[in-house]
Structure formats: C-alpha cells, structure tokens
Amino acid sequence: MAAWLDAYRLRWKRRRLLARAIGKRHDLAPVVDRTADISRDDILCFAVVRNEALRLPWFLEYHRNLGVARFLIVDNASTDGTQDLLSAQPDVSLWRTGAGYKASRFGLDWTNWLLARYGHGHWCLTLDADEALVYPYCDTRDLRALTGWLDGQGRDMFPAMMLDMYPKGPVAVQEYRAGDDPFAVLQWFDSANYGMRVQKPMGNLWLQGGPRARMFFADAPERAPTLNKVPLVRWNRRYAYVNSTHSLLPPRLNRFYESDGGEAPSGLLLHSKFLNLAVARAAEEKARGEHFSNAALYDRYYDELSSNPDLWCSTSRRYDGWRGLEALGLMSRGGWL
Amino acid sequence: MTESTTLGFVMLCHTALHRAAEVARHWAERGCPVVIHVDARVKAWSYDTMKTELADLANVRFSERFACEWGTWGIVAATQAASEVMLADFPQVRHVYLASGSCMPLRPVRDLIAYLDARPRTDFIESVTTEEVGWTIGGLNMERFTLRFPFSWRTQRWLFDRYVALQRRVRFQRKIPKDVVPHLGSQWWCLTRQTLSAILQGPDRKLYDDYFRRVWIPDESYFQTLVRLVSSSVESRSLTLSKFDFQGKPHIFYDDHLQLLRRSDCFVARKIWPHANKLYRTFLTDDAEAQAGREPNPGKIDRLFAKAVERRVKGRPGLYMQSRFPNENFENGRTAAPYSVFHGFSEVFENFEMWLSKTTGSRVHGHLFAPDRVEFAGGEAIYNGALSDSPRLRDYNPRSFLTNLIWATRGERQCFQFGPADSQTLNPFIAMDANAQISVISGAWALPLWKSNRNFGDIRREAARLQKVESETLAVLRQSSTKARVRIWTLAEFVESPMEPLQTIVDEISPRSLRRLTEAPKMTDLTGFGQFLQNLRNQGMQPVLMGDFPAGDDPRPASASRGRPYLVK
Numbered sequence: 001m002a003a004w005l006d007a008y009r010l011r012w013k014r015r016r017l018l019a020r021a022i023g024k025r026h027d028l029a030p031v032v033d034r035t036a037d038i039s040r041d042d043i044l045c046f047a048v049v050r051n052e053a054l055r056l057p058w059f060l061e062y063h064r065n066l067g068v069a070r071f072l073i074v075d076n077a078s079t080d081g082t083q084d085l086l087s088a089q090p091d092v093s094l095w096r097t098g099a100g101y102k103a104s105r106f107g108l109d110w111t112n113w114l115l116a117r118y119g120h121g122h123w124c125l126t127l128d129a130d131e132a133l134v135y136p137y138c139d140t141r142d143l144r145a146l147t148g149w150l151d152g153q154g155r156d157m158f159p160a161m162m163l164d165m166y167p168k169g170p171v172a173v174q175e176y177r178a179g180d181d182p183f184a185v186l187q188w189f190d191s192a193n194y195g196m197r198v199q200k201p202m203g204n205l206w207l208q209g210g211p212r213a214r215m216f217f218a219d220a221p222e223r224a225p226t227l228n229k230v231p232l233v234r235w236n237r238r239y240a241y242v243n244s245t246h247s248l249l250p251p252r253l254n255r256f257y258e259s260d261g262g263e264a265p266s267g268l269l270l271h272s273k274f275l276n277l278a279v280a281r282a283a284e285e286k287a288r289g290e291h292f293s294n295a296a297l298y299d300r301y302y303d304e305l306s307s308n309p310d311l312w313c314s315t316s317r318r319y320d321g322w323r324g325l326e327a328l329g330l331m332s333r334g335g336w337l
Numbered sequence: 338m339t340e341s342t343t344l345g346f347v348m349l350c351h352t353a354l355h356r357a358a359e360v361a362r363h364w365a366e367r368g369c370p371v372v373i374h375v376d377a378r379v380k381a382w383s384y385d386t387m388k389t390e391l392a393d394l395a396n397v398r399f400s401e402r403f404a405c406e407w408g409t410w411g412i413v414a415a416t417q418a419a420s421e422v423m424l425a426d427f428p429q430v431r432h433v434y435l436a437s438g439s440c441m442p443l444r445p446v447r448d449l450i451a452y453l454d455a456r457p458r459t460d461f462i463e464s465v466t467t468e469e470v471g472w473t474i475g476g477l478n479m480e481r482f483t484l485r486f487p488f489s490w491r492t493q494r495w496l497f498d499r500y501v502a503l504q505r506r507v508r509f510q511r512k513i514p515k516d517v518v519p520h521l522g523s524q525w526w527c528l529t530r531q532t533l534s535a536i537l538q539g540p541d542r543k544l545y546d547d548y549f550r551r552v553w554i555p556d557e558s559y560f561q562t563l564v565r566l567v568s569s570s571v572e573s574r575s576l577t578l579s580k581f582d583f584q585g586k587p588h589i590f591y592d593d594h595l596q597l598l599r600r601s602d603c604f605v606a607r608k609i610w611p612h613a614n615k616l617y618r619t620f621l622t623d624d625a626e627a628q629a630g631r632e633p634n635p636g637k638i639d640r641l642f643a644k645a646v647e648r649r650v651k652g653r654p655g656l657y658m659q660s661r662f663p664n665e666n667f668e669n670g671r672t673a674a675p676y677s678v679f680h681g682f683s684e685v686f687e688n689f690e691m692w693l694s695k696t697t698g699s700r701v702h703g704h705l706f707a708p709d710r711v712e713f714a715g716g717e718a719i720y721n722g723a724l725s726d727s728p729r730l731r732d733y734n735p736r737s738f739l740t741n742l743i744w745a746t747r748g749e750r751q752c753f754q755f756g757p758a759d760s761q762t763l764n765p766f767i768a769m770d771a772n773a774q775i776s777v778i779s780g781a782w783a784l785p786l787w788k789s790n791r792n793f794g795d796i797r798r799e800a801a802r803l804q805k806v807e808s809e810t811l812a813v814l815r816q817s818s819t820k821a822r823v824r825i826w827t828l829a830e831f832v833e834s835p836m837e838p839l840q841t842i843v844d845e846i847s848p849r850s851l852r853r854l855t856e857a858p859k860m861t862d863l864t865g866f867g868q869f870l871q872n873l874r875n876q877g878m879q880p881v882l883m884g885d886f887p888a889g890d891d892p893r894p895a896s897a898s899r900g901r902p903y904l905v906k
Contacts, residue, residue, distance in 0.1 A: 137591070137593065140591065140592055140593040141591050141592070142612075144612060145589075145591055145610055145612065148589075152586055152589070153586070159660055160659075190722070190723035191722050191723060191745060192721070192722025192724065192742075192745035193722050193723045193724045193725065193730075193741060194737070194741070195734035195737035195738070195741075196657060196658075196737055198662070205659060205662055207659060208734075209737075210723075211723070213725075213730065214719070214723060214725045214727075214730070217730075218725060218727035218730050219727075219729055220729075221729055221730050221734075222733065228659055256659075256660060257659060257660045257661060257662045258652070258660065258661055258662070258663070259662060259663055259664045259667065260663065260664070260667045261650075261652050261661075261663045261667045261668060262649055262650045262651060262652050262661070263648055263656075263660055263661045264649075264660035264661070265660065266658070266659050266660035313719045314719065315719055315720060315721050315722065315723050315724075329653060329656045330658060331658070331659070331660075332648070332652075332658065332660050332661065333645070333648065334648070334649055334660060335583060335645050335646060335648060336645070337582075337641060337642060
C-alpha cells in the first residue's frame with residue numbers, strides 16, 4: 001500500500017518538476033543556437049555555468065576528447081568573459097539568463113527544460129564546469145564505447161560519485177591558468193571515508209564523506225555535501241532531475257547499484273572545486289547565498305574555506321589514472337572487459 | 338587478384354556495414370570468395386552503399402535477404418540461402434566459414450587455409466548435447482526443442498515466461514523428428530562442402546526446417562544438430578573467438594584488446610567494436626610476424642573473462658560503494674578481511690595493545706568506538722583511507738566507518754578494543770560478520786572503576802549501567818545465528834589461567850607463526866578487587882558478569898604477578 005502511494009506521489013512530483021521546467025524556459029535567451037546540428041547518435045553535454053572562464057577551456061577540451069559531440073550550456077549572468085568564450089566554440093549552443101540560480105532550483109529547471117527539449121533519445125551528460133567524468137577504460141575507449149556497451153546491457157544510466165580533488169598544501173597558493181589540466185594541481189583525494197545509506201522514497205544511495213566532511217563537517221556530518229550523482233543518462237523527455245544530478249525520476253533510474261553482492265558499472269566525477277580561486281570565491285558565494293536552500297547553516301563552511309585550508313593528510317592518495325581508482329573500489333568496471 | 342582458394346566466407350551483417358565491407362574486401366582480395374547476407378531490416382541505401390563499395394570484387398556475392406531478429410528462424414534461413422550461393426557459385430570451395438559482420442581475422446588468411454588444408458575432412462562446429470551445456474539463456478536447454486515459442490523473449494518477456502509455464506503445467510511436448518538428437522553450440526562454424534551440402538540438399542530438409550522453424554534460437558541448434566547426422570568428423574569447437582558476459586551477451590573487443598587478441602592465436606574474433614580503428618588497421622593487413630601453424634588457444638585468455646564475470650556477479654567482498662550496496666546477507670563477506678575485537682583485555686593487562694601488536698604483527702587500535710574519540714593505533718588523527726578520528730563522523734554512519742577501515746587496511750590485520758562504555762550500535766552487525774573474531778572477558782570493565790578516584794555512589798551507578806550494557810552485548814553475541822567467532826570468559830575464569838586463551842587467540846590471528854608464547858602481557862594487580870565487588874553488593878548492586886571473586890580471598894594467578902613477565906616452560 002505504502003509503495004503504491006509512494007509511486008503515485010513520485011509520479012506527480014516528476015510531472016510537477018517538468019511543468020516547472022517548461023515554465024522556466026522563458027528565463028533562457030538564446031545567444032548561439034547550434035542545436036540544428038545535433039544528429040541522431042550524438043552524445044550531448046548539458047551545463048549551467050557562472051563565471052567559469054578559467055575552468056571552461058579545459059573542461060570543453062577534455063569532454064570533447066571523450067566523445068561529447070555537442071554542448072548545451074546556460075550562462076547564468078557571468079561577468080568574466082564566459083559568454084564570449086563559449087559562443088566562439090563551434091560545438092556549443094549557449095543560452096543566457098539573469099534569473100536567480102536558487103529560484104530555478106540551482107539551475108535544475110533550466111537543465112530539465114533543455115534535456116526535455118533536446119536530449120530525448122540521446123545519451124546526455126549533465127555536469128558542472130568543475131567536474132570531469134572518469135570511467136573504466138576512459139584512457140582508451142571514448143563515450144561511444146561506454147554508452148554502446150550500456151545500451152547492450154540494457155542500462156540507461158551510469159552513476160559517477162563526486163571525488164573531491166585537492167592539492168598538497170594550502171589551496172590558495174597553487175597556480176592555475178586557463179586551459180591547464182586542473183588535476184595536475186589537484187592530485188590528491190580521500191580513498192575510503194565515504195559513508196552510504198539508501199534514501200527513501202526514491203531508493204537512491206546517499207553518499208557523503210571525503211575531505212569536505214572530514215575538514216568542515218566533522219561536527220555536523222548530516223550536512224556534509226552529497227556526493228552521489230547520475231550524470232550520464234539515455235534521456236527521455238519524461239525524465240527529470242530532482243536534486244542537482246544526485247537523483248532523478250522515475251525512481252528506477254536511481255537503482256544503478258547492485259544489492260545482491262554484484263558490482264554494477266560506475267565512474268567518478270573528479271571535482272576541481274579546490275583550485276586556488278575557491279578561496280576567493282568562498283566569500284562571494286557566502287554573500288550570494290545561492291548554493292544551499294538553508295544557506296545560513298553553511299556560513300562556517302565558507303569561513304573555513306576562506307581561511308585557505310590545507311586538505312592534504314598523510315593518508316591522502318595520489319591520482320594516477322582510472323585503474324587506481326577502480327582498484328580502491330571507488331568505481332567499478334562492472335563486468336566490462 | 339590472387340588465385341581462388343578452397344576457403345569461402347559467408348558473412349551475416351546487420352550493422353556497421355562499412356566495417357563488414359572492409360573485412361569482406363580483405364578476404365576477397367586474398368582469394369577467398371565471400372557471400373554476404375544483409376539483414377532485411379537494414380535500410381536500402383546502406384545496402385546499396387555496401388554493394389557499391391564491393392562492386393569491383395568478382396568473388397563477392399550478395400544473397401537473398403531475410404529479417405534476422407534475435408532468436409528467430411530468419412538467421413538460419415539467411416545462412417542457408419548464403420551457403421547455397423557459395424556452394425553453387427564457387428565450386429572450388431571446400432570449407433565454408435560462417436562469420437558475422439562484426440568479425441575480424443586475427444591471423445593471415447593463408448594461415449587459416451593451411452590449417453584447414455591439413456584437415457580437409459574436418460567440420461569445426463561446437464556441438465554439445467543439451468545435458469552438457471551450462472550457458473543457455475533463460476535456463477532452457479532441452480525445452481527449446483519440445484515447447485513452442487510464439488512470443489519474443491526480448492520484447493514480450495512476460496508473455497514468453499507465462500506461455501512456457503503454461504506448457505510445463507499441461508505437459509505439452511513437441512515431437513522431435515526421428516533420428517534427431519538435439520545439440521547446441523556456437524553459431525559460428527566452419528563446415529566442409531560435403532557436410533554442408535548434405536544438410537542443405539538432404540531428402541528430409543523440409544521436415545527438419547519445419548521442425549526447427551519453431552525451436553527457440555535455432556541458429557544455435559540447427560546446424561549443430563544436423564551435422565551429427567551427416568558428418569563423420571566433427572571437431573566440436575568454434576574457430577571463432579567469441580566470449581559471453583554474465584547475461585549471455587557477447588563481449589565486445591576494443592583497441593586496448595590488441596595484445597589479448599594476439600595472444601589467443603585464434604583465426605577470427607567477434608565482436609569487434611566498429612570504431613576500433615587500431616584493431617581494424619592492425620589486423621586487416623598482411624601481418625608478417627604472425628606465427629604460422631600455431632594452434633588456436635582461446636583458453637589462454639579465459640581467466641580474464643571469468644574474472645570479469647565474477648566482478649560483475651559476486652563483486653569484491655567487503656566493498657561498499659556507489660554501485661555495490663548489498664542487502665543484508667547478500668554481502669558475500671560483510672567486511673573485506675578478518676579482524677579481532679577484544680572486550681576487557683586492555684583492562685586486565687597493563688600493556689595489552691603493545692604486547693599484541695608485537696606478538697602477532699597486526700595493527701592494534703584502542704577503543705575505536707570510544708565516545709569521545711576514535712582511538713586509532715598510535716593516536717593517529719587520520720587513518721588509512723583518510724578516516725577521521727571524529728566520533729561524530731563515526732557515529733553518523735558506524736557501519737560505513739568499520740567496513741571502510743577494514744577495506745582500506747586490506748593486507749594488514751586489524752585488532753581493536755571494545756567495551757560497554759563504547760558506542761554499541763554496531764554489535765549486531767559485527768556479531769553476524771564471519772570475519773570477526775570476538776574475545777570477551779566479561780566484567781573487566783569494573784577494573785577501571787575500582788581504580789578510579791570517584792565517589793562510590795557514582796561508581797555504583799556507572800557499574801550498574803555498564804553491566805546492563807554488557808549483558809545486552811553478550812546476549813547478541815550468544816545468539817545462535819551469530820557468525821563471528823566468539824569466545825567469552827568471565828573475569829574470574831580468565832585470571833585463573835590466562836595463557837591458554839591468549840595462545841588460542843594469537844594462533845588464530847597469525848596461524849603461520851604457531852609458536853608457544855614466551856612472554857605474557859603484564860596483568861594488573863587484583864589485590865582488593867574482591868572486596869570492591871563485595872562493597873558494590875553491600876550497596877545494593879549485584880555484580881554478576883565477573884564470575885566468582887570471594888571478598889578477601891584475592892586471586893593469585895600462578896605467576897602473573899605485577900612487574901614480572903609470565904614464562905611458560
């Protein structure tokens with residue numbers, strides 16, 4: 001009975017989210033629309049960005065090389081030349097909006113709209129500008145191989161936990177220039193301090209941990225950032241992301257994990273938040289209060305980040321490619337050979 | 338073009354036709370006739386493009402097109418039609434090799450021709466009786482031949498299953514034609530002209546076709562069964578390297594499999610990813626370095642595939658991560674490695690942790706679940722896997738904390754202290770973990786209380802609380818469903834003869850050393866403890882977990898007296 005009721009509620013929730021997304025489409029003003037170039041088998045990448053001129057050149061290059069054919073990006077009132085940079089790219093379609101990030105559920109209404117409008121039937125990768133997808137064999141096989149294999153397995157989603165990467169030494173002193181590989185600077189990560197549980201009613205896993213939990217949320221672990229994500233989905237216009245790309249509806253898309261002991265395939269999102277600009281940005285983000293629904297609770301987090309912390313510890317692991325991450329059990333090839 | 342050879346290829350194609358055309362050209366240009374069947378569901382313009390691409394080759398034919406839906410008769414019909422063209426148009430062909438559009442030659446075709454020339458009468462076709470196959474989809478072996486399958490397994494699974502169940506219930510059985518003994522095997526074969534023509538031109542062909550038309554997945558059984566009726570020399574194996582995953586779907590080969598494919602020494606492999614440019618570039622040339630005369634040996638790479646299946650189906654024991662979160666009792670090992678939990682030992686002995694780590698070479702922590710701090714070995718603030726010593730973080734998800742610790746320290750045995758003052762939430766989990774070795778000295782928690790400088794009223798209240806907690810813990814550990822290796826002594830029992838239990842525990846932790854203990858840890862002085870217990874009793878609290886300590890009659894364990902190491906003869 002309860003299960004039936006949950007299913008019914010979630011169906012209405014999904015419809016509500018889609019209706020919101022459709023309503024918010026008027027927020028978006030096209031800057032460059034190259035969506036007519038999208039062909040049937042293209043893998044698409046969706047993102048909402050704000051002042052990311054520093055990270056975007058490498059972000060675009062990296063995911064282009066992985067096999068993303070088209071980028072569909074919303075620029076949320078950047079002031080650092082992001083718009084010019086993006087409109088000059090041959091494979092980017094760009095929209096601009098001055099509307100509130102929080103008011104659009106952290107950009108999700110815009111993303112859901114673009115996904116429904118352009119993503120239907122495509123494999124869609126939804127990312128932030130500070131995320132880079134890593135998956136088994138990503139050094140030798142592009143996303144067409146991965147998605148083709150997933151199709152063959154009858155799976156239409158691929159999970160990737162966020163892995164916070166950090167430098168050795170205080171965050172602010174590390175040099176980074178546009179176009180550089182951010183993970184040449186942010187080489188380190190936490191290997192086994194991630195806690196997990198299953199969340200009702202959508203049945204998604206809830207993963208928390210990593211350096212942010214360890215450094216900033218030891219006194220309030222329940223508020224530590226959520227790390228589970230499902231960034232790669234063979235999209236259908238009836239789908240909707242619920243809470244960033246942490247979870248989506250219908251609920252079966254959250255059942256990307258095996259509960260009988262087996263390992264399903266998974267990847268990771270290397271997170272380049274802790275480049276030197278994070279320190280300067282912390283104060284700005286705290287003032288804007290656009291990143292958390294109850295922003296005041298996170299003031300201390302921003303304060304500590306502003307104080308230029310060193311996240312490195314003696315048991316941090318150094319990143320040396322996907323095989324190492326797989327051996328540590330942070331991701332899995334799930335039977336792909 | 339070189340002279341025509343005795344080997345011809347039949348290719349069944351349905352996607353990536355440009356790649357199939359490349360392979361067909363490769364074989365045709367080396368003198369092997371090729372007959373291509375293109376799935377009738379492929380669009381006309383793709384078909385025409387492929388025809389144009391191969392128009393310059395005189396020894397390439399296209400055969401009549403059938404719709405080849407998985408598991409249906411169309412695939413057999415297509416094979417028959419293409420083989421007939423091959424036999425009729427190329428009279429010099431002696432061996433016909435059935436390949437798919439996603440196959441690729443791994444060794445020069447002259448190697449394969451030489452191999453077949455040395456075995457001119459042999460039919461290479463995997464052909465196994467239904468009792469001996471372990472790989473069939475849906476668990477249907479013999480029933481493929483005796484039931485009817487009007488519904489598609491891929492698109493109408495519910496109806497498919499129901500209809501199979503119904504036929505089982507009413508005991509429906511199709512009649513198998515006389516002489517036919519059902520055999521199954523890989524779809525990809527290499528048959529001689531004699532055998533193939535005997536099947537295709539035999540007097541009973543219509544009878545067999547009518548029967549197999551309604552068998553499930555006939556492409557895995559039609560030739561595999563009939564070959565037994567007409568061939569005198571069946572070599573039951575496929576010359577095509579083809580591997581299947583846990584769902585029975587073929588593994589796909591990518592550029593990074595180049596060395597693996599070379600190592601197999603097989604002649605042909607499927608399936609190749611159409612975008613594997615390096616593989617196509619490498620294998621579609623005349624590779625001079627290939628060693629002629631080698632026997633194909635797919636077994637060399639079997640282990641890898643078996644491991645991949647195991648990773649998918651069983652996973653890594655003790656690992657909890659984003660795509661592996663087993664339900665209770667499906668963990669295939671709750672934790673990644675054996676570990677030991679000690680209740681009361683660091684209270685009874687003064688230097689227990691140091692002694693244990695020295696004796697067993699394992700990592701010995703303090704009270705990992707202490708309320709104020711995670712007592713990692715050596716007082717570390719951050720441990721392997723970047724685990725924090727914050728009790729809040731630990732208590733937020735204690736199960737993840739423990740499984741993470743055991744996972745992150747694989748290869749080094751972990752031991753930790755535990756007691757009733759610690760956070761107790763994980764007891765049921767640990768009790769059900771076969772990797773846990775739990776040793777309990779019950780009542781030992783009273784020793785620190787006895788030595789403490791607190792008001793007796795507080796001591797009494799605290800003792801009552803700890804005794805209650807430990808009783809509950811013991812009840813959990815004593816359940817019949819407990820999987821951990823549990824040993825429980827009362828304090829009195831233990832101090833009576835401590836060496837025997839210690840020896841057992843140490844042997845279990847490091848079975849290889851198996852030596853007699855020569856040095857015991859230093860036992861705390863118990864003089865006056867009996868009186869302390871009596872005082873508790875006098876105040877109305879009944880200490881029961883320590884065993885029998887008569888007041889005034891202090892136990893004097895043989896030679897574990899203060900300050901002197903215990904020696905065993």
